[in-house]
Amino acid sequence: xxxxxxxxxxxxxxxxxxxxxxxxxxxxxxxxxxxxxxxxxxxxxxxxxxxxxxxxxxxxxxxxxxxxxxxxxxxxxxxxxxxxxxxxxxxxxxxxxxxxxxxxxxxxxxxxxxxxxxxxxxxxxxxxxxxxxxxxxxxxxxxxxxxxxxxxxxxxxxxxxxxxxxxxxxxxxxxxxxxxxxxx
Amino acid sequence: xxxxxxxxxxxxxxxxxxxxxxxxxxxxxxxxxxxxxxxxxxxxxxxxxxxxxxxxxxxxxxxxxxxxxxxxxxxxxxxxxxxxxxxxxxxxxxxxxxxxxxxxxxxxxxxxxxxxxxxxxxxxxxxxxxxxxxxxxxxxxxxxxxxxxxxxxxxxxxxxxxxxxxxxxxxxxxxxxxxxxxxxxxxxxxxxxxxxxxxxxxxxxxxxxxxxxxxxxxxxxxxxxxxxxxxxxxxxxxxxxxxxxxxxxxxxxxxxxxxxxxxxxxxxxxxxxxxxxxxxxxxxxxxxxxxxxxxxxxxxxxxxxxxxxxxxxxxxxxxxxxxxxxxxxxxxxxxxxxxxxxxxxxxxxxxxxxxxxxxxxxxxxxxxxxxxxxxxxxxxxxxxxxxxxxxxxxxxxxxxxxxxxxxxxxxxx
Ligand code: SF4
Ligand code: SF4
Numbered sequence: 001x002x003x004x005x006x007x008x009x010x011x012x013x014x015x016x017x018x019x020x021x022x023x024x025x026x027x028x029x030x031x032x033x034x035x036x037x038x039x040x041x042x043x044x045x046x047x048x049x050x051x052x053x054x055x056x057x058x059x060x061x062x063x064x065x066x067x068x069x070x071x072x073x074x075x076x077x078x079x080x081x082x083x084x085x086x087x088x089x090x091x092x093x094x095x096x097x098x099x100x101x102x103x104x105x106x107x108x109x110x111x112x113x114x115x116x117x118x119x120x121x122x123x124x125x126x127x128x129x130x131x132x133x134x135x136x137x138x139x140x141x142x143x144x145x146x147x148x149x150x151x152x153x154x155x156x157x158x159x160x161x162x163x164x165x166x167x168x169x170x171x172x173x174x175x176x177x178x179x180x181x182x183x184x
Numbered sequence: 185x186x187x188x189x190x191x192x193x194x195x196x197x198x199x200x201x202x203x204x205x206x207x208x209x210x211x212x213x214x215x216x217x218x219x220x221x222x223x224x225x226x227x228x229x230x231x232x233x234x235x236x237x238x239x240x241x242x243x244x245x246x247x248x249x250x251x252x253x254x255x256x257x258x259x260x261x262x263x264x265x266x267x268x269x270x271x272x273x274x275x276x277x278x279x280x281x282x283x284x285x286x287x288x289x290x291x292x293x294x295x296x297x298x299x300x301x302x303x304x305x306x307x308x309x310x311x312x313x314x315x316x317x318x319x320x321x322x323x324x325x326x327x328x329x330x331x332x333x334x335x336x337x338x339x340x341x342x343x344x345x346x347x348x349x350x351x352x353x354x355x356x357x358x359x360x361x362x363x364x365x366x367x368x369x370x371x372x373x374x375x376x377x378x379x380x381x382x383x384x385x386x387x388x389x390x391x392x393x394x395x396x397x398x399x400x401x402x403x404x405x406x407x408x409x410x411x412x413x414x415x416x417x418x419x420x421x422x423x424x425x426x427x428x429x430x431x432x433x434x435x436x437x438x439x440x441x442x443x444x445x446x447x448x449x450x451x452x453x454x455x456x457x458x459x460x461x462x463x464x465x466x467x468x469x470x471x472x473x474x475x476x477x478x479x480x481x482x483x484x485x486x487x488x489x490x491x492x493x494x495x496x497x498x499x500x501x502x503x504x505x506x507x508x509x510x511x512x513x514x515x516x517x518x519x520x521x522x523x524x525x526x527x528x529x530x531x532x533x534x535x536x537x538x539x540x541x542x543x544x545x546x547x548x549x550x551x552x553x554x555x556x557x558x559x560x561x562x563x564x565x566x567x568x569x570x571x572x573x574x575x576x577x578x579x580x581x582x583x584x585x586x587x588x589x590x591x592x593x594x595x596x597x
Binding site: 007009013016026033057059079122125133 | 258260326332345395397449507512516520
């Protein structure tokens with residue numbers, strides 16, 4: 001055999017020895033290994049009673065963020081929709097009227113914001129694209145639904161609870177993720 | 185195996201002694217549990233023996249190459265995830281290094297080493313699945329369950345970097361999206377410590393087991409010459425006795441800095457493929473250990489580098505985007521894919537989980553590739569499948585398929 005490099009290392013393919021060919025010895029060895037495993041710590045997680053914690057950067061279902069005063073951060077710039085390789089995001093922009101400053105942070109906001117969960121591939125590009133810290137992927141999965149329409153998430157499904165009126169739910173939805181420092 | 189059949193003018197001539205027109209047509213697939221993916225084989229069977237096999241492709245064709253023509257470079261990464269999903273980080277990083285070749289980006293050494301760690305972990309998880317599944321197809325289910333824990337640990341390592349387990353979308357053009365955290369390093373250390381024991385256990389269970397040896401030795405063999413003619417690469421070619429490894433022949437990501445061996449087999453049968461993959465896992469462990477050592481040696485500023493300095497393609501930091509106009513403009517430009525690529529044509533290949541994974545990218549200076557072709561090793565192996573299984577038993581066909589490590593997602597792209 002000619003070799004192309006000096007790194008080739010033939011694998012060990014020796015013929016069966018007598019001991020191996022009577023097989024009983026191997027049954028014995030195999031049994032020792034499997035029996036040892038009886039006494040080892042269980043590796044499985046008893047889902048749904050137990051859950052494994054995800055990493056803080058886990059890419060789960062999207063959440064539209066609010067600022068500390070509970071105003072929506074999204075300014076309907078459309079970058080997330082552009083960055084989405086699955087073309088899952090659609091939105092409609094609207095202008096903020098006087099008197100709505102407590103609802104929306106910027107002068108323009110998304111009147112309609114929809115993500116089609118059946119298209120989304122959870123790549124995380126929308127989060128990366130957003131220049132307003134308005135969308136991020138949380139640590140939960142998208143729940144199942146019975147029909148296709150229910151997989152089109154609108155603003156009602158996506159918006160994070162208000163940190164002023166519902167601080168607990170807000171903290172829970174936000175998870176461990178430090179939103180604005182994520183790229184660091 | 186004696187020559188059981190010959191085919192003359194599309195007419196199957198049966199060996200002496202068999203009853204004329206008594207062959208059975210058997211559809212193996214497209215959703216057969218033994219094929220581990222969407223493969224269809226139309227087998228012509230004479231009793232238990234396979235007379236001929238016709239492979240069908242295209243059941244999960246998703247037109248990735250066409251989609252890629254309409255996407256800026258960074259949005260193509262999630263497509264590559266879905267090719268060989270057992271080792272998607274290799275696909276991701278292979279794609280990024282292709283882009284870097286076109287854009288003439290030099291990556292810092294630390295980025296290379298981080299990439300090497302991730303790619304070798306992916307190789308281990310790929311081989312681990314393949315080898316334990318060969319065991320499953322030979323009737324030994326236990327080993328598969330024991331090693332699954334360590335694949336899980338590898339996935340957790342991915343998750344701590346990129347946030348996902350299977351479709352990783354890891355890394356960006358120029359490096360990684362974020363630095364490895366302490367959690368990542370802890371998990372990696374745990375992996376380095378515990379995994380060799382688990383692999384040893386899998387070896388003990390299968391490697392010298394008489395039933396396993398008799399099932400795999402001589403099943404689905406291919407000679408080095410035929411393998412080369414088909415265009416085999418990776419572990420399947422090395423099992424046939426040719427020590428071709430992209431990592432050695434055209435090093436990328438600083439693979440030349442690492443000391444490792446290329447295991448080669450001799451007959452190219454299932455047992456050789458199993459042995460080669462097994463040895464490669466041990467070599468990958470060595471590479472990861474070396475890379476880990478090398479990364480420890482970086483000091484000061486250098487020890488924090490996780491991406492190359494490419495403001496044209498690597499997104500500025502989020503906190504600058506929120507506050508600085510300049511960064512915001514770059515951020516918009518990159519996300520919108522407003523940056524024209526240089527005109528050029530590159531071919532770049534990496535040693536994927538099961539062979540040379542190539543990317544052929546033509547750019548006409550626009551914002552999306554003019555043409556992109558993936559060289560998918562599985563597509564090539566599948567063409568040889570008929571030759572490998574002709575005259576063999578049905579159960580050998582199943583074990584041959586899993587030991588070639590055919591992945592439907594990669595085959596159809
Ligand atoms: S995660 Fe990816 S696919 Fe899903 S909406 Fe965001 S950008 Fe689109
Ligand atoms: S979520 Fe962010 S990127 Fe998307 S439209 Fe709103 S502000 Fe722009």
